[in-house]
Amino acid sequence: MSIMVKVEEKLYQNRYIVDESRPHIQIKSEEVCQSCDRQACTFCCPAACYSKNETGGVTLVTDGCLECGTCRVVCQDKGNIAWDYPRGGYGISYKFG
Amino acid sequence: MVEKFDAIVIGAGPSGNAATYTLAKQGLKVLQLERGEYPGAKNVQGGIMYSHELEKIIPDFREDCPTERHIIEQRVWLLGDDNYVGTNYRSEAFNTDKPNRYTIIRANIDKWWGERIRKVGGLQICETTVTELIRDASGKVTGVRTDREGGEIHADVVIMADGVNALLAKRAGLQTEAAPENVALAVKEILFIDPELIQQRFGIKEDEGVVIEIMGKVTKGMCGTAFLYTNKESLTIGIGCLISDFKNGDCPPYKMLEDLKKHPVIRPLIEGAEMKEYAAHMIPEGGYKAIPQLYGDGWMVVGDAAHFNNAAHREGSNLAMASGRMAAETVLELKAAGKPFSAGNLAAYKTKLDDSFIIKDLKKYRELPGIMHGNKQFFGAYPDEITAAAHNWFTVDSVDKKTKEKAIMKAFVKRRSVMGLVGDAIKLVRAVR
Incomplete structure (x- = not known):
């Protein structure tokens, strides 16, 4: 939990232009996550967008997404992530990069 | 009527900027599309910029390019748990009118480059995500679709500079x-700090910079490296590992970064x-073996989207700029000759790449990615043993030197065996020759 707090503190420094109720990444099937042994997205995502939930699946909240693409690469064997860029102008807006 | 351009460039990173600028400067009607709020908003770089390639494209870039510090000292550190073994190279000769390497803040450079593109007549439109390539019945790329209303735009040739995710090429198969x-x-952070402190801690004057490339225990046995760079009024610190290793491990990247920042030899520098x-x-x-198809009917791919990165030498943005320039020069040459942008004619782009440092260097290190990925001792056992050996050697304790030498050799043999050590040496040679 302390790790979660830390990454949120990091993300708090970033500028985001949130596209309300239009997440650019989606989990395709809850069941596929539930049957996934390692759920590597939950510890590979640099913004901790993915977390294990009570049903044994994974919950995705894209608000802090850094648009790196790691989750898509990690999940390619399962192919359970629909990954797109946000609409033009939305999402992470790096001041420094 | 649908608007048509000579060329469309997708993305405003180093490769897309190089391509767009080169085309616009020669008077072509070029459109550059960027999905970020401004150029640079989606870009991330360590970052070190190598001036040689930028100079080829914009010879007078130093007049107003917002670089940070020119680099006069390079350190390479192998970190143990609470120590490091390192090498430094520092030279007064790097203090010249035209330095070869600068630390940069990526977004500042891309905003500057956007201005320069506008000055030579290029059209750069931000806040526009390209959703797919438009192809005719024969498969030739004839334009792009964007997420803007009526967002269909046509061009004679499309240059994909959309970065490492390369979604467009993937979607198009x-x-x-x-x-x-x-x-x-x-992952990386930018840490702001009084410039005086930077100069004191790193032993440099105003405008002079130091970069530290880091390997060792901080990547927790994973195949990866870290870095610490000095900017004018900030430091950037970062760490990265292969995604396959993150996936097989259990350490989140931000935890790894936090541990790096707390390392006893790093902490005093960023305090x-x-x-x-x-x-x-x-x-x-992935290096040479991971390079995808680079051109086809009506399209070319450049920069990170073409997998151009020399991991061994920490060079990426110069390969990006060079490939963007070469793609643009290919367009200019075909246009001047009145030839169509067919796959056959665009093969000239590949020839340029093959004749350049890009493919020559990637070919030289073609075995490196596989060897590093498959031999984790280079990221675990060796940092341990080398730093322990240094500690033993530099501790003066009345043990005679021959006994110390024996103890050090014994430790290496115990960890890797004699054949293991020989094998590792052969692997390293194979990886870099």
């Missing part, structure tokens, strides 16, 4: 998804600095 062992994930941004980015690490 021109590339496959990158294997987890062929891409790294790097008191204020974090202002946290970024993450993938880096193409």
